[in-house]
Structure formats: structure tokens, C-alpha cells
Amino acid sequence: MKLIFLFVVLFSGAALAQNRSGLEFASEEVRRLQASDAENPGMLWVDQGAKLFAQKCASCHVSMKGVATRYPAVEDGRIVTLEAKVRHKEAFAYESDELLALTSYVAHQSRGMPIKVNPPAEKLDAGRKAYYSRRGQMNLACAHCHEQNWGKHLGAETLSQGQPNGYPAYRLEWQKMGSLERRIRACMFGLHAELPPYGSDAMLELELFLVWRANGLPIETPAVRR
Amino acid sequence: MALARIDLPQQARRGELVEVRIVIQHPMETGFRRAPQGERVPRNAIHSLVCRYSGTEVFRATLSTGIAANPFLRFFLRATQSGDLVFWWLDDDEVQGSAKARLSVT
Numbered sequence: 001m002k003l004i005f006l007f008v009v010l011f012s013g014a015a016l017a018q019n020r021s022g023l024e025f026a027s028e029e030v031r032r033l034q035a036s037d038a039e040n041p042g043m044l045w046v047d048q049g050a051k052l053f054a055q056k057c058a059s060c061h062v063s064m065k066g067v068a069t070r071y072p073a074v075e076d077g078r079i080v081t082l083e084a085k086v087r088h089k090e091a092f093a094y095e096s097d098e099l100l101a102l103t104s105y106v107a108h109q110s111r112g113m114p115i116k117v118n119p120p121a122e123k124l125d126a127g128r129k130a131y132y133s134r135r136g137q138m139n140l141a142c143a144h145c146h147e148q149n150w151g152k153h154l155g156a157e158t159l160s161q162g163q164p165n166g167y168p169a170y171r172l173e174w175q176k177m178g179s180l181e182r183r184i185r186a187c188m189f190g191l192h193a194e195l196p197p198y199g200s201d202a203m204l205e206l207e208l209f210l211v212w213r214a215n216g217l218p219i220e221t222p223a224v225r226r
Numbered sequence: 227m228a229l230a231r232i233d234l235p236q237q238a239r240r241g242e243l244v245e246v247r248i249v250i251q252h253p254m255e256t257g258f259r260r261a262p263q264g265e266r267v268p269r270n271a272i273h274s275l276v277c278r279y280s281g282t283e284v285f286r287a288t289l290s291t292g293i294a295a296n297p298f299l300r301f302f303l304r305a306t307q308s309g310d311l312v313f314w315w316l317d318d319d320e321v322q323g324s325a326k327a328r329l330s331v332t
Contacts, residue, residue: 038233041296044251048229175253175295 019217022225025151025160030172034224042104042170042222045097045177049105052098056090068107068219069116072208074123079204082107083179094198100177104168107221114216115165119208127209130202136193142206157226162187163214164207166223173226180207230313230325237330238305246277246285247300248313250323256291272297272317279329280309305331 023031037043053061071082083094083103092099131142145154146162153159167180174182181203185195196202229251238244250272257269269291277285285301303311312326 038231038247039249039298041249041251041298043231044229044249044296047231048251172294 019163019214020150020161021163021165021217021220022160023166023220023223025158026224026226030224030226034166034220034222040170040222040224042168042177042224045101045104045168045170046108046222048097049101049103049108052102053105057102064106064109066110066113068110068221069113072117072119072204072211074119074208079119079123079201079208081181081204081207083181084199095179095182097177100168100179103179104177104222107168107219110219111221112218114218115211115214117208117212117215119212123205123208124212126201127205127207127212130206131209131213136188136191138191138193140191142187162210163217164210165214165217166220166225168221169223169225171225177222180210184210230323232311232313232325232327234311234327234329237332240305240307240331242305244303244305244329245300246303246311247298248325249296249298250275250315250325251296252317252323254289254291254293254295254297258291268318270318272315272323275299275313275315277301278312278314279303280307305329307331 023034026034033039033041068082071085072079073085074080083099086092086099086102086106092102134141134144142162145159150159150161164180164183167183168177169183170177171183173186181198184203184206188195231249233247234244252272253270254272255267255270257266259267261267271291271293272289275287275289276283284303287299289297308329308331310326310328312324314322314324316322
């Protein structure tokens with residue numbers, strides 16, 4: 001009897017600590033928009049990416065299924081995000097429609113597959129440190145909202161766990177597709193914190209930690225978020 | 227880049243009501259936003275859209291800046307004969323876009 005009780009406690013604890021996609025915190029309308037490929041505006045970028053892929057990438061690559069589940073990866077001691085990997089031949093500008101389209105197209109092929117990144121400890125620790133460090137005039141760390149207070153409200157908004165499994169995602173606020181990096185910058189902007197430049201180590205380490213934290217969550221690209 | 231996604235059933239029976247959905251990639255700039263340096267972003271929205279079914283106009287919409295970027299439109303159509311649904315639209319920059327999809331009627 002005691003043993004059963006222990007199991008119940010353990011399981012309920014596990015359920016509480018479980019990773020939850022941002023989708024679960026979204027409104028009914030947003031969820032419906034994401035669920036239907038005919039209405040999800042992010043699919044426009046996936047289509048555009050398919051065309052670009054056929055033009056620029058198809059001479060070497062065929063299927064990209066499962067690739068997005070392994071990024072960001074660490075290659076030769078440097079963190080490489082999916083965006084960075086897509087830029088390896090042609091340096092598309094960060095947040096350009098071309099880069100977002102190609103990244104979305106590649107990530108879309110892994111839709112429904114669980115994230116599985118396994119970075120070396122020192123890179124991960126750098127990201128973890130960034131995640132738990134206070135920053136900005138608001139003097140808050142990522143963990144204050146997204147770990148200690150998710151599910152509660154910040155104004156009209158429900159705080160999510162800040163899981164990155166939907167990115168690149170279509171954000172209604174942006175009225176277009178955007179990368180995970182842009183989303184993190186939006187949080188930092190809200191904290192009145194200094195924004196590290198695109199592709200900088202500080203940003204990449206945080207991104208790596210966030211994705212590692214979401215291990216096991218299915219990729220949702222193109223997700224729709226508020 | 228004028229990109230659009232049209233969604234309609236591949237086949238329909240004659241006389242059946244068919245749901246047509248279209249999403250168009252367009253910024254729908256209101257003209258009220260400002261760029262980071264403070265200069266105004268000029269208004270650029272799709273203002274008219276027409277859909278022709280086998281050459282006959284079946285749907286027309288007047289859009290304006292109150293509509294979000296990447297507008298989504300949905301309407302119903304009675305399937306009469308196999309033919310192309312051709313969408314055509316025009317924005318404030320006088321840029322035209324078009325997209326088409328085939329409807330097979332049995």
C-alpha cells in the first residue's frame with residue numbers, strides 16, 4: 001500500500017514536471033489555425049522553402065526528415081543551429097524570408113518527431129547559466145517566468161514554459177514567420193536587456209540549452225503562436 | 227513574391243457545394259507603422275481580389291488595411307463543371323498576383 005502511494009506521488013510529480021509545448025498554452029483559435037494546413041499561414045513559407053530547396057539544395061540533398069530533431073548541434077566546438085546549417089552554402093540574411101522559408105521547409109519534414117539533442121556538457125552549462133542569470137532592467141532570468149511561473153498570467157498572456165519546438169513559427173504579433181532567435185530577443189527586449197547580436201555565442205548557448213530542455217517534445221513547425 | 231495556397235476538394239459532384247479557402251502571402255502594410263529609424267512604412271495592402279471559375283467571375287472581395295497580413299479568405303461555390311479556379315489580386319503598389327487550382331466535377 002505504501003509502495004502504491006509512493007508510485008502515485010512520483011507519477012503525479014513527473015506529470016507536473018513534464019515538458020509542455022507552447023501549443024497547450026495557446027487559445028482555441030490559435031490552435032485551430034495551427035492544426036489546419038489550409039489555414040496555417042506558416043505553410044506559405046514551407047511552400048516557398050520547397051521551391052528554394054529544389055533550386056538550391058536538391059543537387060546534394062534529398063530527404064530532410066528527422067534532421068531538425070538533431071539541431072542545434074555542436075560541430076568542431078561551435079554551436080550550429082538549423083538556421084546556421086541552412087546558411088552553410090549561401091549566407092542568407094538572418095530573418096530573411098529565404099532563410100526562414102528553407103529552415104521551415106526542413107523542420108516541417110520532421111513535424112511530429114521528438115527533439116533529440118545531446119550536446120557536450122560544457123556548452124550546455126554555459127546555456128544553463130544564461131538561462132538562470134538575471135538580466136535587464138527588469139532583473140529577471142528566463143527561469144523566473146518559464147520555469148517557476150508557467151501557467152500563470154502576465155497581463156492577458158498565459159506564461160508558457162518557453163519550449164522552442166514550434167520554431168521557426170508564425171507569430172501573430174510579427175504577422176510573419178520568425179526564428180527562435182527572434183523570439184528569444186523579444187523576451188530580452190521585454191526585460192529591457194541588452195540584445196546579443198544574431199549568431200553570437202551568448203545567443204547560441206541559450207538556444208542550445210532551450211532546445212535540450214525540450215528534448216522529447218514533437219517538432220511543430222510551422223507552429224502558430226500569439 | 228506573390229505566393230498563395232488554395233485549398234479545395236480535388237473532386238466534387240455536380241451541384242455540390244464546395245468550400246474554397248485561400249491564404250495569400252502579403253504584408254498588408256497599414257501605412258501607420260514606422261521603421262526602426264522612424265520613417266513611415268508606406269501603405270501597401272491588397273485592395274481587390276477576384277476569383278473566376280471556368281472564366282466566370284464567382285467571387286470578388288474588396289480588402290483594406292484592417293485585414294491582417296497574409297489574408298485568409300473562404301467562400302462556398304456550387305460545382306457545375308470541371309474547370310480552373312483562377313484568383314487574381316492587386317495591391318497598392320500596383321503589383322498583381324494570381325494563383326489557380328483545378329476543380330474536377332463528376
